[in-house]
Amino acid sequence: MADLQDALVVDPGIDESIAKLTPERIEKTILRVLKKENSGRLKVYLETCVHCGLCSEGCHTYLSRDKDPDFAPVAKVKETLWVMVKRKGKVSPEFIKKCARIAFTECGACRRCSMYCPFGIDIAYMIMIVRRICNLLGVVPQFLQDTTNSHAATSNQMWVQPDDWIDTLIWQEEDAADELPGVRIPLDREGAEIMYSVIGPEPKILAQLIANMAIIMKVAGMDWTMPSLDGWDNSNMAMYSGDFEVMGRVERAHWERAMQLKVKRVVMGECGHAYRGAVYDGPKWLGWKRPPITMVHAVEFYYELLKSGRIKIDHKISEPTTVQDPCNIVRGRGLQHKLRYIMNELCEDFRDVDPRFEHNYCCAAGGGVINCGPPWKLSRMKSIRVKAEQFAATGAHIIVTPCHNCHSGIEDIIGHYKLGMHVSFISELLIKTMDMGKQDKDSVEQAAQQSVAEVRT
Amino acid sequence: MYEFARGPLVWIAFLIFIGGSFYKLVSVYLLVKKEKSVLPVMSAKYGLRSLMHWLVPLSSRNQRLHPVMTFVSYVFHMFLLATPLLLMGHAVLWQESWGFHWWSLPPGLADLMTLAVIGAVGFFALRRIAAPEVRNVTGWKEYALLLIVVAPFVTGFVAHQQWLPGKTILIAHIVTGALWLIAIPFTWLSHMLWFVFTRSFMGSEFGAVRNARDW
Numbered sequence: 001m002a003d004l005q006d007a008l009v010v011d012p013g014i015d016e017s018i019a020k021l022t023p024e025r026i027e028k029t030i031l032r033v034l035k036k037e038n039s040g041r042l043k044v045y046l047e048t049c050v051h052c053g054l055c056s057e058g059c060h061t062y063l064s065r066d067k068d069p070d071f072a073p074v075a076k077v078k079e080t081l082w083v084m085v086k087r088k089g090k091v092s093p094e095f096i097k098k099c100a101r102i103a104f105t106e107c108g109a110c111r112r113c114s115m116y117c118p119f120g121i122d123i124a125y126m127i128m129i130v131r132r133i134c135n136l137l138g139v140v141p142q143f144l145q146d147t148t149n150s151h152a153a154t155s156n157q158m159w160v161q162p163d164d165w166i167d168t169l170i171w172q173e174e175d176a177a178d179e180l181p182g183v184r185i186p187l188d189r190e191g192a193e194i195m196y197s198v199i200g201p202e203p204k205i206l207a208q209l210i211a212n213m214a215i216i217m218k219v220a221g222m223d224w225t226m227p228s229l230d231g232w233d234n235s236n237m238a239m240y241s242g243d244f245e246v247m248g249r250v251e252r253a254h255w256e257r258a259m260q261l262k263v264k265r266v267v268m269g270e271c272g273h274a275y276r277g278a279v280y281d282g283p284k285w286l287g288w289k290r291p292p293i294t295m296v297h298a299v300e301f302y303y304e305l306l307k308s309g310r311i312k313i314d315h316k317i318s319e320p321t322t323v324q325d326p327c328n329i330v331r332g333r334g335l336q337h338k339l340r341y342i343m344n345e346l347c348e349d350f351r352d353v354d355p356r357f358e359h360n361y362c363c364a365a366g367g368g369v370i371n372c373g374p375p376w377k378l379s380r381m382k383s384i385r386v387k388a389e390q391f392a393a394t395g396a397h398i399i400v401t402p403c404h405n406c407h408s409g410i411e412d413i414i415g416h417y418k419l420g421m422h423v424s425f426i427s428e429l430l431i432k433t434m435d436m437g438k439q440d441k442d443s444v445e446q447a448a449q450q451s452v453a454e455v456r457t
Numbered sequence: 458m459y460e461f462a463r464g465p466l467v468w469i470a471f472l473i474f475i476g477g478s479f480y481k482l483v484s485v486y487l488l489v490k491k492e493k494s495v496l497p498v499m500s501a502k503y504g505l506r507s508l509m510h511w512l513v514p515l516s517s518r519n520q521r522l523h524p525v526m527t528f529v530s531y532v533f534h535m536f537l538l539a540t541p542l543l544l545m546g547h548a549v550l551w552q553e554s555w556g557f558h559w560w561s562l563p564p565g566l567a568d569l570m571t572l573a574v575i576g577a578v579g580f581f582a583l584r585r586i587a588a589p590e591v592r593n594v595t596g597w598k599e600y601a602l603l604l605i606v607v608a609p610f611v612t613g614f615v616a617h618q619q620w621l622p623g624k625t626i627l628i629a630h631i632v633t634g635a636l637w638l639i640a641i642p643f644t645w646l647s648h649m650l651w652f653v654f655t656r657s658f659m660g661s662e663f664g665a666v667r668n669a670r671d672w
Contacts, residue, residue, distance in 0.1 A: 040488030041495055041658075048651040051599055053591035057522055062590070069593035078594050115671050116519040118511060118530075119652055120659025280666065284494040334668030358669050359518055 002070050006101060006379045011372075013142030014100045018093040021137060026096060029136045030089035038129055045121045046085060049074065055123060058116030060361045061106055064385035071383075073113040073123040076102050080130045100139045103130040105376045106383065108367030109240070110327040115358060124367075128242070135242030143373025147237035150200070152246045155253055156233035157200030166228055168203040169210065176211035176218075180436055183218045185210070188261065189225035194296075195263040196226050197254060199235035199271045199404055206404075209269060212427035216302075219436055220310040224267070231257025234268050235404075236277030240368025244285050251282025258293050265294040267301045270425050272328030272403035273366055280332070297329050299402050302426055303338035306345050313345055314435035321347040322396035324410060325360035326403035334358075343400065346429050351394040361387050363401075365409020381416040384409070388417035399423050459624045462631040470635030477642030478650055499658060500665040507660020508653065510672035517672035526584070533577035536570040540610070541634075543567070546617070564617070571614045578607040598644075605640050608633035 034042065056062050056072035065071050070079070080099045084091060109124040117123065134140060140148070150159045160168075169185050176183040186192065196217070202209050217224050226232065231253040238246035255278075258266050268274055279295050296304075305311045323343050329335045336357040343350045353360060364384035369376070391399060391413070399414075401407040401423050410423050489495045510516045520527040541547060545561040552558050562570070582603055585595040612630035615621055640646050663671035 039491065040485045041492055043488065044485055044651050044655060047645060048648045048655050050645050050648055051591070051594040053588060053594060054519060054523065054526070056590040057519055067590065069590040072590045072593065074594050075590070114659055115517075115663075118519070119648060120507065120511075120656045120671060122659065122662075287493050289497055331663075331669050332667045334670075355518075358671075 003065070003068075003379065003382065006105070006376075006382075007098075009101075009375050009379065011141050011375050013140050013145050014097055017137070017139040018097045021093040021096060021139075023090065023092070026091060026093070026137060027089035030084050030091070030133055033129060033133050033136065034085065034089070037132065041122075042126070042129065045126060046082075048119050049077075049121055050119075051078075052118070055113040055117045055121075058113035059107075060110075060112070060364060060386050061383040063361075064364075064383050064387075071106060073107070073117075076107055077123060077126050081126050084130075084133070096134060096137060096139055099130050100134045100141070103127050103134060104141050104144065105369060105372050105379055108327075108362050108364055108369045110362035110367060111331055112327070112359070112362060115331070131240070131242035132244065133242070140241050141372035141376065143375075144237065144241050144368050144371045147371055148241040148243050148246055151233075151236070151238050151250050152243075155230035155250065157235045157237055158204040160200060160203050160233075162229070165203055165232065168207050169226060169228075172207050172211040173214060175208065176214040179211070179431075180215050180218055183211075183214050185214050186225045187228040190260075191262045192223050192225040193264045194222055194224040195258045195261050195266045196224055196268070197232055197234040197258075197266055198269045199274050200233045201235070201404060202269060209425060209427055212425075212431050213269065213298075215436070216305070216311065216427065216430060216434075219434060220305045222310075225261060225263065227257045227261060229257065231255075234266075234274040234278050235271065236274065236282065237368060237371055239277045239281050240273070240371070247277065247282060248285045251277060252286060254278060254282075255292055263293065265296050267296045268298060270298045270402040270404065270407075270427065272326035272332070273368075273405055276328040276332055297333065297335060297402075298426065299329060299335045299339050299342065302342050302430065306342060311430070312435045313433050315433060316348040317346055317398070317429055317433060318348045319398055320349040320351055320394070320396040321398040321400060322351045322353055322391060322394040324363060324399060324401045324403070324406045325353070325356060325358075326401070326406050327360075327362050327366055329403065330360060331358045339402065342426060346426070346433050349396075351396045353390055353394060355390075361390060363387060363403075363406040363409035363413070365412070366403070366405040370405055370409050370412075377412065380409070381412065384413055385417070388413050388419060391421065392417075392419055397421055400426060400429065402426050459628055462628045462635075466631060466635050470638040474638040474641055477639070478647075481642050481647065481650060495658065498661050498666060500661040503664025504657025504660045506664055507671050508656050510670075511656055529577050529580050532573050533581075536574045536577075537606075540567060540570045540574065544613075546613075568614065568617065571610050571617075574610045575607055575614070578603050578610075602640070602644055602646060605633070605637055605644075606646070609637050 051074060053072060053074055055074050059071065059073050062068065062071040069075055080102055107127045109128055111124045113123045114120060147157050150157055154160065169187065173183065173185040196213060198210060234254050236247055236250045238250060275295065275297050279291055283291050323339060325336055325339065364380050364387065369380055399410055399421055401410055402425065407423050407425065414421050514527060514531055515521050543562045544567050545564060548559060548561040582600065585591050585599060609630060612626055612633050616626045616630050641649055659671050663669045
């Protein structure tokens with residue numbers, strides 16, 4: 001049965017919102033989503049599912065909660081969408097509350113279960129339909145809704161103001177130049193080869209990652225730029241809260257900025273969901289088959305730099321290290337082998353996880369689950385015991401997480417399950433291990449002059 | 458009664474099965490055509506790749522995690538389709554009515570295959586009772602459908618063994634067979650129609666769009 005502690009979690013975004021619902025509004029909203037926004041594909045999925053339960057093995061929540069059948073993917077659909085369809089939208093506000101709990105906090109839309117369903121039914125897609133219905137009813141966990149509000153109001157996820165953004169970049173440029181003289185963060189350079197985009201939390205709480213990338217770009221000698229205006233944030237929590245209108249707006253702003261800068265490709269930082277939003281879900285909503293410019297994930301980018309010799313490793317990390325295969329870039333992009341190449345380049349003692357690649361367990365933080373905030377943290381920890389066991393079995397000290405959600409989620413797992421490990425982004429390891437070249441006095445002066453010249457132009 | 462079952466009822470069942478399946482396929486195609494992210498994504502190469510990995514036994518991880526279920530499912534589905542098509546009794550009827558003639562199974566083997574189908578349905582029913590994750594999503598409809606699936610095999614077997622008066626059991630066999638055909642387009646037995654499409658769509662999504670494997 002469902003966890004009683006989870007059912008008693010107080011979340012104003014859900015509890016207060018359901019008080020405002022009327023049966024008419026619920027029915028109208030459900031029918032709109034089921035009939036106008038989704039039709040053929042959903043119909044086929046509902047008719048094809050033979051209720052065999054074979055998807056259960058795919059779900060970390062089910063596995064972590066001692067195989068409680070209520071947490072199996074098919075059960076999550078049964079408890080939500082099947083009822084909505086069967087009752088033709090005539091359901092109660094309390095029922096919507098249960099749907100919100102299941103869809104937002106017990107499923108991270110990681111799509112692992114799609115690989116376990118013999119028919120290839122996209123169960124996460126059906127859970128996203130439930131989220132969409134909850135969103136249109138205004139029933140979304142408060143912390144997650146706040147990120148969507150921020151996207152709508154500021155075009156970024158973390159309420160970063162335009163002056164704060166530019167200030168952060170200048171500050172990071174200065175920090176990076178302390179590490180390696182001559183490092184610049186070129187803003188709005190039209191026609192650069194690369195536009196580098198990050199997620200909102202980077203300037204807010206992990207600004208040093210921007211400096212890391214500036215150093216990497218400098219060492220590799222890349223022609224790059226960052227946007228000073230809206231569109232710099234490639235993250236998209238509206239995609240997970242079910243506010244697809246805002247999701248589309250965020251993605252369009254990001255791609256329009258890249259088009260304005262006339263770059264050849266967009267390189268993005270170490271984030272999984274941002275890749276999904278920019279490459280799949282956003283373009284789909286906007287009716288595009290693919291994004292207008294190639295999107296390169298940081299893992300692909302580092303692989304390219306290492307493989308081509310643009311950056312060289314000076315000394316490897318000696319501590320035992322393992323890795324997290326983020327869902328949205330492994331199950332969503334097939335970057336597992338490039339990730340392994342990087343790991344072996346950077347680490348003397350790389351210890352792989354099992355299961356791995358597309359079959360790796362989700363971190364239980366992605367899909368907007370961690371963004372549901374502190375009220376749901378204990379629930380999230382209960383849902384991810386298998387991940388803790390998987391990492392513990394490697395005996396590693398460092399877990400490399402090329403995804404922000406994985407990074408934060410796994411930090412929580414380490415604390416909760418007392419694993420005694422720590423997490424690291426790839427860029428942090430690259431800064432420690434790569435050969436930055438000898439910076440003699442002349443080259444420092446030359447770099448300084450070049451910087452001045454760039455400012456003047 | 459037997460003449461009605463042997464004649465018009467079989468016609469009606471086939472017409473509903475074929476017409477219903479055609480209606481389902483066309484109506485869903487028209488709906489799916491409106492969705493921007495379904496048909497443009499379909500890829501023959503990756504769709505077939507996925508189908509192959511899910512049709513060849515034990516070539517997907519979940520099949521390997523459930524070897525008994527995999528074995529029983531394969532036997533069930535293969536024999537479910539092969540037995541009625543290749544049964545000598547059915548072949549004789551086709552020849553009498555239409556003049557078609559094709560190879561048919563030796564009666565002993567057909568009996569074994571029929572028993573295997575009945576046994577597999579028993580296994581599925583027990584699994585629905587014994588496995589909590591399956592029991593949780595099982596209601597009377599699931600058992601009713603298992604009954605619809607197994608009934609023509611049970612009646613067919615009994616008829617062949619001549620344990621009951623010939624005509625009565627033959628009528629029961631034809632009626633249950635007709636029910637089975639009619640149920641296909643309108644219940645979750647329609648996975649028979651959709652499997653190729655759902656599997657190849659997911660294969661296309663994983664292969665052509667996400668550069669990943671789905672098995």
